[in-house]
Structures are given as C-alpha cells and as structure tokens.
Amino acid sequence: MTTPPSAGSSSDHPPPLDATPARALGDFIRAHRERLSPQAVGLPPGPRRRTPGLRREEVAQLCGVSPTWYTWIEQGRPVSASADALARIAVALQLSRAERAYLFELAAQRDPAEPDPTAADAPATLLETVQLVNAPAYVLDRQWNALAWNGRAADLFVGWLDGTHDRNLLRYTFTEPAARELIVDWEIRARRLAAEFRADSIRHLSDAPTRGLIDSLAAASDAFARFWASQDVGGREGGRREFNHPREGRVVYDQITFKPAHREDLKLVVLVRE
Template sequence: MNAEKNSSEPLPETPARALGDFIRTHRERLSPLAVGLPPGPRRRTPGLRREEVAQLCGVSPTWYTWIEQGRPVSASADALARIAVALQLSRAERAYLFELAAQRDPAEPDPAAQDVPAALLQTVGLIGAPAYVLDRQWNALRWNAPAAELFVGWLDGEHDRNLLAYTFTSMAARELIVDWETRARRLAAEFRADSIRHLNDPPTRALIDSLTAASDAFARYWASQDVFEREGGERAFQHPVRGRIVFNQITFKPAHREDLKLVILVGSE
C-alpha cells in the first residue's frame, strides 16, 4: 500500500485519527534544532519531517505515516514510548498519548503496587450514605458504618471482603440483593470489562479461577463472554432488619488511580 497515494483520502473521526492528529501536531511544533538536526535551507514542513521522527523512533517511515494519518495499524506500547521520547512530550502529554492509544505506559509504575491515597480512605468516613472503596480485584479496602450495616455478610463482622466472592458464594448476598440473578450476571460482565488490562495478572487470574470452581453461576456467566461497563443506577436490597431499601449507586474513579473505585449508595427518594 502506498501511504502517500492514499494520504488525501478522508478518514472518519476515530480514536486512531485522534491519535494521529495529536502526534502530527506535536511533530510540527518540534524544531530540528531541538533534536540536534540542522534546519536545512529548503524545509517546507513545519517542525520535523515524518521521516526524521521515524528515524529517531527506529520505525519505518511508512508505518509512522500511517499512524499520523489515523489508519488502523497496530501501535505497541514500546513504539508509542519511543514516539513520546522523540517528540519530547511532557508527562501530561505522554499520558494523553497513551490514553488515546488505549495502551499502558511501560514507564509508569503499576498502580496496584502503590499505596492507596490516604485522603481517599479518609473520605469514606466523611460520607453519610453507604460508601466503600474497591481495588482492582474488587476487594473492599475501606468502608463506612452505613455500608457495614447494609451489606450483611460482607462488610460487617469477619468476612471475605471481595465483592465478587460475596455475591457468588454467600447465601447472605442472595437474600440481600433483590433480583440476584440479574445483578450477579451483570456484575460478572462488568468485571470482565473492568479487568481487561490485568486479566492475566496472578491475583486477578487466581480470583477468576477460584470463583469458577466455587460457583456454577459465576462459571456460566464468565463463560458467556458478556461485557458491560460498570454503571450506576437503582440498587434494591431486602435487608433482614430494615426490609426493602432502594439506592442509586454512583461510582467514582480517583485521578491517577483508575484501578480504584469509590462507590456511594444514595438513598432513593
């Protein structure tokens, strides 16, 4: 395929096109002198030429051209990292580049290995409604008193704090969650979508394997390959003391720690 021959063909607005536009804009902003190249007497392109960036990145000029043109070609995290260095992107610009490409920056530490922000954990106790924080395997890291009072068999007393294990292996969950089968099926599909980037990490893999062995329902729902975004909305519970209670669930992801979730259940009017 001839990259230059097809360069005039209009491309639809896609994530690949947004990635290409971002890279092209930053290439045009970078002067040859900034990377140690002579400006040259007959330079028609603003900033660096595509061929120059390709050479700095150690990739083929044709492949780099296709990336800028927004064509559906594969861009590995390693190649994107080399582009980020060649274009001298700032930390924020580099993070934006990897977000556009839906890739994890290999230079960034694994969020799961970092300490949970203390302010996030403290926030849970300041919330009057049931609230809790989940990690990437959906273990509850912190919860407040209203959440402990609501989630019988999970956040009260001494129990396994994993939300999936509670939902699929605890009889208390089946009694508490109204329309358990629908909610459990959706929960498995939401976890599949949420865990896609760390599906083969040992803790995630071990959780899936243990739930598959322990719960026929989880095994069926997981095998269905259903994928749903984790969303808010109405959540109904049949509490052993308070009877039927309805909440609206809201989930927040802290900036720079998207592996964590702050879940709040607001009383329904």
C-alpha cells in the same frame, strides 16, 4: 524501540508484513492519524494534501521517532515498540483515555502512566474519605477487595462488610447465600457485575491475584463460570440499586463510583438512598 537501519546497509529491506495484532495496531494508529488535522497539533495547513489528516512524517516528528520506524509500525510490520514510544504516539495523536488504553492493549504493553501494580498501599486520604460520607461508602482495589468502608455500608451489606467475612465483592456476590437474599434481581446484577469486572480487569488479567480470583470463582460458582464464559463486557455503571434488607425491608439507592486521578485501579463507591 527499534531504530530503522541506515540507508545503504544490508538490512535495507523492511520486515515482511505480518497479519497479526501488529496489523490491528497499525490500522488503529493510521485511522487516528488520518482524522487529526494539522491545525489541531499547531502545524500550518500547508499545500494541498493528498491524504486526510496528518502526514506520517509529521506524526513521527511530533513523537520524536524515525519516520521509517513510524511507517513500519503503521504498516503492521513486526518491529518492537517500547511503552515510552507508544505513550508519545498516544499524546501526539491526542488519544482519549479509552483510546490510549486500547492502544496499549493492542501492543501488549503496560501504559507507563498506569499505577505501579506492586503499589499496594492506597492513599490514606482516600481510605479516610469513606468515614466522612453520610451514606454507605466503600473503597475497592483492583481485585474488588474492600479496603475501607463506613458503618452505613456495613449495615447495608449483610454478609460482606459486617462481621469477619471475606471482603471481596465478587466472592460475596457469587458464593454467599446472603447476597442472593439481599440483592434484588440477583441474576441480572450478578451478570452485570461479571461483565463490569471483565472490562475493569483487562489491563491486569495476567496478574497472579486477578487470575487466581477468576479461577477460584469459576470453580466455586457455576453462575460466575457461565457469566464469565459469555465474554460479556460492560463499563462500571451507577444507577438504581435495590436491596431486600433483613431489618429495613426493601431499600433503594442510587450508586455512583469515583476513581482517584492518580490511582485509577481504586474505586470509591457511594450509595445515596432514594
């Protein structure tokens, strides 16, 4: 975090305004400051206020930062903001999980509350959970590789979780002919899957494994390249999933996805048969 110069120094003049993402960051922070009441953070309402919400000085006090530095950040001036300072701002402004993620994206910083991207080991209890579920269940990592699955999932996902196939859900969907046969309304589901992965991967698009996966899929699948280029973004949704199973015929499931509290880069997916 950059400390503002002291009064009377030769650097008293603030940095010039910059019409860059810094401005978007400042606008976002200011909007959330203005919608937060003093009572919501345990402060007395005090005398009549000229501006809505909290004052800048109050937020700075809550964050433990200089009022001048906070003002410059809000004004979109080109001053640096550490991940720790951003985390304190997120807490002070009572941002939701999605708002906090957006804040860090605007600042091009990694949220210190996120799991370590180098932590490759999934919790053993999570991997063991799939064996306790009496329905198709599997665990995905941040590139959507299957880390664990049960027998029912292997029986359902022909060409993916059975045998010795590539365990990546996206590669299976877009490059395996068996997926087009299995998944009902493949075009719709595949487009949706690409949009969900775009939303899910935004925080680690610069990671080499994620970038490599996207590039290889775009080269191997015209459909993926087209869907990815569309810039569609969609949250991971559950709901009805239909399959044309080679042995069981048409089967219908209701899909639900869970994220562990401390490893939100992982997903436990369960399909309950209707």
